[in-house]
Amino acid sequence: xxxxxxxxxxxxxxxxxxxxxxxxxxxxxxxxxxxxxxxxxxxxxxxxxxxxxxxxxxxxxxxxxxxxxxxxxxxxxxxxxxxxxxxxxxxxxxxxxxxxxxxxxxxxxxxxxxxxxxxxxxxxxxxxxxxxxxxxxxxxxxxxxxxxxxxxxxxxxxxxxxxxxxxxxxxxxxxxxxxxxxxxxxxxxxxxxxxxxxxxxxxxxxxxxxxxxxxxxxxxxxxxxxxxxxxxxxxxxxxxxxxxxxxxxxxxxxxxxxxxxxxxxxxxxxxxxxxxxxxxxxxxxxxxxxxxxxxxxxxxxxxxxxxxxxxxxxxxxxxxxxxxxxxxxxxxxxxxxxxxxxxxxxxxxxxxxxxxxxxxxxxxxxxxxxxxxxxxxxxxxxxxxxxxxxxxxxxxxxxxxxxxxxxxxxxxxxxxxxxxxxxxxxxxxxxxxxxxxxxxxxxxxxxxxxxxxxxxxxxxxxxxxxxxxxxxxxxxxxxxxxxx
Ligand code: NAD
Numbered sequence: 279x280x281x282x283x284x285x286x287x288x289x290x291x292x293x294x295x296x297x298x299x300x301x302x303x304x305x306x307x308x309x310x311x312x313x314x315x316x317x318x319x320x321x322x323x324x325x326x327x328x329x330x331x332x333x334x335x336x337x338x339x340x341x342x343x344x345x346x347x348x349x350x351x352x353x354x355x356x357x358x359x360x361x362x363x364x365x366x367x368x369x370x371x372x373x374x375x376x377x378x379x380x381x382x383x384x385x386x387x388x389x390x391x392x393x394x395x396x397x398x399x400x401x402x403x404x405x406x407x408x409x410x411x412x413x414x415x416x417x418x419x420x421x422x423x424x425x426x427x428x429x430x431x432x433x434x435x436x437x438x439x440x441x442x443x444x445x446x447x448x449x450x451x452x453x454x455x456x457x458x459x460x461x462x463x464x465x466x467x468x469x470x471x472x473x474x475x476x477x478x479x480x481x482x483x484x485x486x487x488x489x490x491x492x493x494x495x496x497x498x499x500x501x502x503x504x505x506x507x508x509x510x511x512x513x514x515x516x517x518x519x520x521x522x523x524x525x526x527x528x529x530x531x532x533x534x535x536x537x538x539x540x541x542x543x544x545x546x547x548x549x550x551x552x553x554x555x556x557x558x559x560x561x562x563x564x565x566x567x568x569x570x571x572x573x574x575x576x577x578x579x580x581x582x583x584x585x586x587x588x589x590x591x592x593x594x595x596x597x598x599x600x601x602x603x604x605x606x607x608x609x610x611x612x613x614x615x616x617x618x619x620x621x622x623x624x625x626x627x628x629x630x631x632x633x634x635x636x637x638x639x640x641x642x643x644x645x646x647x648x649x650x651x652x653x654x655x656x657x658x659x660x661x662x663x664x665x666x667x668x669x670x671x672x673x674x675x676x677x678x679x680x681x682x683x684x685x686x687x688x689x690x691x692x693x694x695x696x697x698x699x700x701x702x703x704x705x706x707x708x709x710x711x712x713x714x715x716x717x718x719x720x721x722x723x724x725x726x727x728x729x730x731x732x733x734x735x736x737x738x739x740x741x742x743x744x745x746x747x748x749x750x751x752x753x754x755x756x757x758x759x760x761x762x
Pocket of ligand 1: 432433434435436437459460461462493494495497498512513514515517518520521534535536537538568569570666694734738739
């Protein structure tokens with residue numbers, strides 16, 4: 279039985295300085311279920327005054343929070359971890375209702391998102407430092423790490439829980455206060471998460487949340503406030519560039535997790551069954567609405583027909599439907615705009631000569647659904663080769679040589695992740711080195727893990743989330759010279 283969502287238990291207000299409150303003037307905006315178009319709730323629509331109240335609260339709380347002990351911060355994160363897990367069904371059902379992903383995937387995201395909190399609870403007590411001597415021996419050099427200060431956190435709709443914990447976890451561990459703006463399409467999961475942090479004992483003012491239908495107004499106020507010292511953003515490259523320009527005005531530390539255009543490469547010696555299994559994960563996780571989603575499939579000409587046929591069979595067997603219903607494997611896309619984009623990218627590829635092996639259209643009925651689709655013979659000039667598809671469409675192109683496929687894979691402004699399937703260690707290592715990306719999956723379609731430094735190069739971003747270095751994004755080095 280899928281857990282049902284009780285609308286009366288949803289949090290819908292702003293959270294500022296430890297208190298839930300309406301937006302100034304009482305403005306609200308609706309949150310829709312993308313499978314049914316039903317309005318799930320109305321959420322507080324924060325404006326400029328609310329943005330200022332939130333950043334001022336974060337600014338006031340910083341000094342005391344910065345002095346909290348690593349153990350205190352670790353224990354809050356650990357309590358939040360257990361509370362998130364204890365609330366798995368509730369959080370998963372909220373996420374499925376507002377975002378569309380099947381419940382099983384939503385539960386998986388809760389587990390992954392919670393792990394981020396546990397990971398950073400363990401990192402909180404391991405913040406390092408160093409000590410050395412000046413080159414002439416006259417001074418001791420003492421190096422300590424301190425919290426950056428109040429952080430602006432902005433997250434996208436595709437992973438409503440995990441994108442929050444990937445930022446809140448390290449910020450809490452490092453001793454930073456926060457203003458947090460979740461995506462307007464999926465604010466309910468984030469508000470439920472914030473409630474958990476309150477229950478876990480996070481002091482008032484440390485985490486402040488403003489939901490809004492006008493992101494540029496609220497985030498713009500934070501960026502120009504002079505109080506915020508850092509921006510951590512996950513979302514499109516286009517918005518990331520706007521925020522980087524704003525960050526320049528106050529010389530703010532910037533972490534950017536932006537878009538991708540992942541190549542998925544199947545070499546001539548690959549195990550085809552394994553490659554198809556990896557392709558299903560790399561393509562279909564989150565209905566293809568993931569920055570790590572395989573966007574361009576390059577398959578060696580000797581394997582391309584076999585791979586395409588098997589992938590089309592697996593894709594055509596998936597059950598599409600409302601994510602809250604048992605047995606659903608593929609939910610709806612997030613909104614009409616996303617559906618229109620997928621339809622137009624497929625139409626463009628077909629007009630340029632691609633063949634549809636399965637799918638290629640939307641099913642009848644309400645909801646922003648699109649059928650799992652496999653296209654083959656996709657020409658290099660098709661628009662989807664240079665655009666994030668963000669939908670359940672696998673686009674396959676044949677290649678002949680390894681040099682050629684490395685050139686094709688790198689022929690993009692993005693560099694988040696690349697996947698390579700081969701039975702040869704030498705070839706795997708060559709592709710790991712030559713692909714211009716921040717992350718490489720060798721014979722696997724999944725790379726995300728709390729223990730791994732997640733992030734991209736080129737226009738896919740700046741900085742890393744997770745792993746041993748994840749906390750560094752929220753810390754500044756200070757060096758003290760001690761004479762004698
Ligand atoms: P988006 O850029 O439209 O929105 C992201 C967030 O920015 C939302 O909270 C939105 O309200 C806010 N925003 C929008 N305009 C803004 C503005 N002018 N000023 C301040 N904030 C603004 O992206 P999206 O559609 O929500 O998410 C999809 C994108 O996110 C894709 O490109 C995807 O690849 C990327 N993404 C990247 C990662 C990663 O880790 N690299 C992870 C998930 C998603």
